[in-house]
Amino acid sequence: MAGPSRGSPARLVVVGGGFAGLWAVRALAHAPLAITLVDRANHHLFQPLLYQVATAGLSAPDIAAPLRHILRGQVNVDVRLAEVTGIDLAARHVVLGADGAGGTLAYDFLLVASGAAHAYFGHDDWARHAPGLKTLDDALTIRRRVLTAFERAEAAAAAGDAAERDAWLHFAVVGAGPTGVELAGTMAEIAHHTLKREFRHIDPSRARVRLLEAGPAVLATFPPALQAKARAQLERLGVEVVTGTPVAAIDGEGYRLGDERHRCRTVLWAAGVAASPLGRLLAESAARAGPAGGPADVAGASEAGEAGRDGIELDRAGRVKVRPDLSLPGHPEVFVAGDLAAVSQPDGRPVPGIAPAAKQMGRHVAHVLRARLAHGGGGTDATGAPFRYRDYGNLATIGRMAAVVDLRGFRLSGLVAWWFWLAAHVFFLIGFRNRLIVLVNWAWAYWTYQRHARIVHGGGPGERATPDR
Amino acid sequence: MAGPSRGSPARLVVVGGGFAGLWAVRALAHAPLAITLVDRANHHLFQPLLYQVATAGLSAPDIAAPLRHILRGQVNVDVRLAEVTGIDLAARHVVLGADGAGGTLAYDFLLVASGAAHAYFGHDDWARHAPGLKTLDDALTIRRRVLTAFERAEAAAAAGDAAERDAWLHFAVVGAGPTGVELAGTMAEIAHHTLKREFRHIDPSRARVRLLEAGPAVLATFPPALQAKARAQLERLGVEVVTGTPVAAIDGEGYRLGDERHRCRTVLWAAGVAASPLGRLLAESAARAGPAGGPADVAGASEAGEAGRDGIELDRAGRVKVRPDLSLPGHPEVFVAGDLAAVSQPDGRPVPGIAPAAKQMGRHVAHVLRARLAHGGGGTDATGAPFRYRDYGNLATIGRMAAVVDLRGFRLSGLVAWWFWLAAHVFFLIGFRNRLIVLVNWAWAYWTYQRHARIVHGGGPGERATPDR
Numbered sequence: 001m002a003g004p005s006r007g008s009p010a011r012l013v014v015v016g017g018g019f020a021g022l023w024a025v026r027a028l029a030h031a032p033l034a035i036t037l038v039d040r041a042n043h044h045l046f047q048p049l050l051y052q053v054a055t056a057g058l059s060a061p062d063i064a065a066p067l068r069h070i071l072r073g074q075v076n077v078d079v080r081l082a083e084v085t086g087i088d089l090a091a092r093h094v095v096l097g098a099d100g101a102g103g104t105l106a107y108d109f110l111l112v113a114s115g116a117a118h119a120y121f122g123h124d125d126w127a128r129h130a131p132g133l134k135t136l137d138d139a140l141t142i143r144r145r146v147l148t149a150f151e152r153a154e155a156a157a158a159a160g161d162a163a164e165r166d167a168w169l170h171f172a173v174v175g176a177g178p179t180g181v182e183l184a185g186t187m188a189e190i191a192h193h194t195l196k197r198e199f200r201h202i203d204p205s206r207a208r209v210r211l212l213e214a215g216p217a218v219l220a221t222f223p224p225a226l227q228a229k230a231r232a233q234l235e236r237l238g239v240e241v242v243t244g245t246p247v248a249a250i251d252g253e254g255y256r257l258g259d260e261r262h263r264c265r266t267v268l269w270a271a272g273v274a275a276s277p278l279g280r281l282l283a284e285s286a287a288r289a290g291p292a293g294g295p296a297d298v299a300g301a302s303e304a305g306e307a308g309r310d311g312i313e314l315d316r317a318g319r320v321k322v323r324p325d326l327s328l329p330g331h332p333e334v335f336v337a338g339d340l341a342a343v344s345q346p347d348g349r350p351v352p353g354i355a356p357a358a359k360q361m362g363r364h365v366a367h368v369l370r371a372r373l374a375h376g377g378g379g380t381d382a383t384g385a386p387f388r389y390r391d392y393g394n395l396a397t398i399g400r401m402a403a404v405v406d407l408r409g410f411r412l413s414g415l416v417a418w419w420f421w422l423a424a425h426v427f428f429l430i431g432f433r434n435r436l437i438v439l440v441n442w443a444w445a446y447w448t449y450q451r452h453a454r455i456v457h458g459g460g461p462g463e464r465a466t467p468d469r
Numbered sequence: 470m471a472g473p474s475r476g477s478p479a480r481l482v483v484v485g486g487g488f489a490g491l492w493a494v495r496a497l498a499h500a501p502l503a504i505t506l507v508d509r510a511n512h513h514l515f516q517p518l519l520y521q522v523a524t525a526g527l528s529a530p531d532i533a534a535p536l537r538h539i540l541r542g543q544v545n546v547d548v549r550l551a552e553v554t555g556i557d558l559a560a561r562h563v564v565l566g567a568d569g570a571g572g573t574l575a576y577d578f579l580l581v582a583s584g585a586a587h588a589y590f591g592h593d594d595w596a597r598h599a600p601g602l603k604t605l606d607d608a609l610t611i612r613r614r615v616l617t618a619f620e621r622a623e624a625a626a627a628a629g630d631a632a633e634r635d636a637w638l639h640f641a642v643v644g645a646g647p648t649g650v651e652l653a654g655t656m657a658e659i660a661h662h663t664l665k666r667e668f669r670h671i672d673p674s675r676a677r678v679r680l681l682e683a684g685p686a687v688l689a690t691f692p693p694a695l696q697a698k699a700r701a702q703l704e705r706l707g708v709e710v711v712t713g714t715p716v717a718a719i720d721g722e723g724y725r726l727g728d729e730r731h732r733c734r735t736v737l738w739a740a741g742v743a744a745s746p747l748g749r750l751l752a753e754s755a756a757r758a759g760p761a762g763g764p765a766d767v768a769g770a771s772e773a774g775e776a777g778r779d780g781i782e783l784d785r786a787g788r789v790k791v792r793p794d795l796s797l798p799g800h801p802e803v804f805v806a807g808d809l810a811a812v813s814q815p816d817g818r819p820v821p822g823i824a825p826a827a828k829q830m831g832r833h834v835a836h837v838l839r840a841r842l843a844h845g846g847g848g849t850d851a852t853g854a855p856f857r858y859r860d861y862g863n864l865a866t867i868g869r870m871a872a873v874v875d876l877r878g879f880r881l882s883g884l885v886a887w888w889f890w891l892a893a894h895v896f897f898l899i900g901f902r903n904r905l906i907v908l909v910n911w912a913w914a915y916w917t918y919q920r921h922a923r924i925v926h927g928g929g930p931g932e933r934a935t936p937d938r
Contacts, residue, residue, distance in 0.1 A: 059528040078627075155549065
């Protein structure tokens with residue numbers, strides 16, 4: 001159970017098919033491993049463009065591809081659609097939810113890359129009034145709410161109810177990080193341009209789009225000069241930027257800033273992310289199991305024992321504090337990568353929760369595993385090479401032809417930055433999924449047998465309905 | 470209230486933005502009417518390709534376009550997103566559901582074109598086990614179930630449960646009309662080709678796809694020679710065609726044919742259509758109201774009185790029996806068109822429930838209305854010109870490069886027919902919605918301000934979740 005049975009390859013279970021998990025699996029294509037990739041969605045999602053689905057610029061399948069299809073040629077991978085509901089570090093298996101037919105998956109090596117979800121800072125009741133943006137379902141929920149709001153405003157105006165009309169034409173985005181900025185900028189674009197001339201009783205361009213940030217500035221991770229530029233560009237697009245004021249309450253009627261109540265039918269949440277609950281499951285299991293010995297044929301058992309003394313810590317966001325090689329303290333056979341991992345850069349700044357960092361972590365875990373296996377999984381190299389984040393810069397799009405780019409000192413903003421951002425994303429999206437004219441694509445499907453929209457959404461593995469959290 | 474107030478244009482309310490309703494509205498672009506188009510969806514749906522969304526060949530926005538956007542340039546139209554929950558022929562208004570903010574819409578002329586839904590012949594409990602295909606939500610539900618079934622089969626196989634695996638690999642389509650044939654043929658294609666090589670524990674090509682028809686043949690509306698060809702093509706694609714045997718029961722475990730129970734996790738319903746419930750609302754309102762006099766300035770009041778004696782009849786499918794000009798007996802100010810209208814051809818055969826027929830009816834109603842208005846709405850032309858269905862032929866696609874075409878005697882089948890079918894549909898889809906490379910489309914959106922995926926789906930006007938009926 002614990003170790004790989006004699007002769008057969010070691011078993012690697014990867015939890016999460018995001019950038020970290022998928023890049024790790026791909027980098028292990030030729031490793032002597034029996035890999036099982038578990039995800040509760042059937043697709044890999046190109047997160048950087050998710051806001052485009054939420055704002056109806058792209059359809060869901062445009063930014064997602066079935067994990068099975070991506071990995072169909074990699075013979076050492078088994079893809080499973082299931083939710084991981086438990087991890088047992090002592091028994092070395094993960095528990096699958098009944099939704100995906102249940103059962104357990106034994107591992108010799110485990111990579112947990114289940115990412116992050118949005119957090120409401122203890123105000124879980126806000127969730128149903130202010131949906132966040134992490135999954136395709138979230139994006140379709142936001143799209144539905146935003147588009148429906150204009151329809152309701154039109155109905156209210158036709159009925160002569162100006163107050164109700166204005167409540168439906170008021171859109172608030174909470175949190176001015178990259179996602180909040182993208183959502184606010186694009187919603188302003190929809191209101192002022194996309195819907196122009198399509199209504200008879202309202203003027204969509206009179207819609208009020210507010211970006212609410214508790215901190216002092218938008219895009220906190222950018223240098224002040226670019227923060228100022230981003231703010232100016234948002235305001236040019238027609239977004240009201242409110243900084244330094246935390247949202248005090250959110251309900252079905254609107255939100256409260258300090259003591260001011262604001263009637264607002266559409267509040268979107270882009271303020272907080274919390275690591276996936278699997279981080280806590282790991283910590284709890286470690287506490288139960290104590291330092292893992294692990295069978296002789298698995299690397300670093302003894303070393304692990306020592307490291308194990310300090311147990312597993314989570315940071316405030318629930319991310320797992322890993323060792324420099326991204327393995328779990330006390331459990332060198334377990335790795336954490338992507339948004340779930342708390343890793344610091346040499347200068348002490350945390351590695352950001354963005355796609356390039358996740359890909360790098362995934363590849364790094366693959367590198368460490370290959371090294372271990374090269375030593376016959378031997379204990380000599382229990383601590384793998386430390387992970388070093390290569391920072392290629394920081395991009396954020398703001399809206400129509402507006403963006404900010406910070407390439408380690410080299411800074412762009414406005415149209416040039418937007419072109420840079422577009423080029424980068426088109427490049428990566430195309431690299432990730434080659435797309436042609438949809439109609440050709442579909443006719444083409446008859447010839448190639450490929451179908452470009454094989455995405456489970458609006459639901460999930462089970463018959464779960466579209467969440468309206 | 471009843472008549473158009475002096476000077477202001479007559480009010481036309483159109484219920485339903487399908488082919489009948491939308492084509493009527495477009496044909497009245499220059500008529501002196503204040504038109505309100507009411508639909509519970511925000512989009513017009515290109516129904517003929519809906520099965521492609523259900524089978525993941527197309528994404529939802531590929532075959533839908535916002536009604537508002539289609540009609541943005543037509544100044545005499547007001548589009549309302551709402552469900553019609555009542556019709557009062559005496560008061561001459563329609564009642565809107567609270568979902569769309571409620572209220573009533575007064576009319577001088579009314580066109581009811583709310584189409585059809587699927588019917589379970591009194592077995593409404595079958596609905597949740599065997600979803601039908603009428604809306605985008607239906608299509609996404611079917612897609613989710615079909616794709617998930619293969620995942621569950623994989624999990625069952627990995628767990629060594631052969632019986633469960635086979636239940637998940639068994640797909641049954643009930644009803645061998647065009648929709649059933651399309652679904653079965655395409656699912657066979659997915660099983661035998663699309664998913665090939667993507668699973669490790671199952672062989673998708675061993676999936677069992679059965680088409681269950683109570684009647685003697687597939688495609689009942691086609692000539693016997695083409696029915697035989699269609700059946701042969703289905704069998705070549707790997708579909709088991711079972712005719713002459715009605716389904717006796719459907720539940721979560723499977724279905725019963727005669728006395729045989731069949732374990733089957735995925736049953737799709739393509740057997741019955743019933744007209745929209747608005748047909749019954751019309752009949753009930755007419756019964757309450759009795760023959761409508763109608764104000765002097767509305768056509769044919771007297772004449773209507775006579776016609777009114779025989780009241781309003783529905784046929785077995787709940788369709789409204791209309792007068793030759795598609796108006797309602799006793800209510801010349803009310804028209805019914807599309808799948809909701811029961812109309813016979815000169816030879817007694819019913820006008821089929823297909824897109825070309827609906828478009829023709831919609832245009833005909835527009836023609837009759839223009840004639841009435843030309844006579845100052847005068848009573849001289851109370852009965853408009855009779856509707857004549859121009860039958861351009863009958864097409865059905867079966868699957869990969871297989872179809873049957875019946876152009877009034879000129880018959881095609883197989884690859885040639887499929888090319889004909891593809892050309893016809895590509896032509897109409899392009900006519901309906903011009904599409905480019907999605908990525909270009911999206912980048913393009915920044916320049917044109919148009920966003921190609923502005924479709925509310927996975928939900929509806931309210932926060933209704935994806936139906937899993």
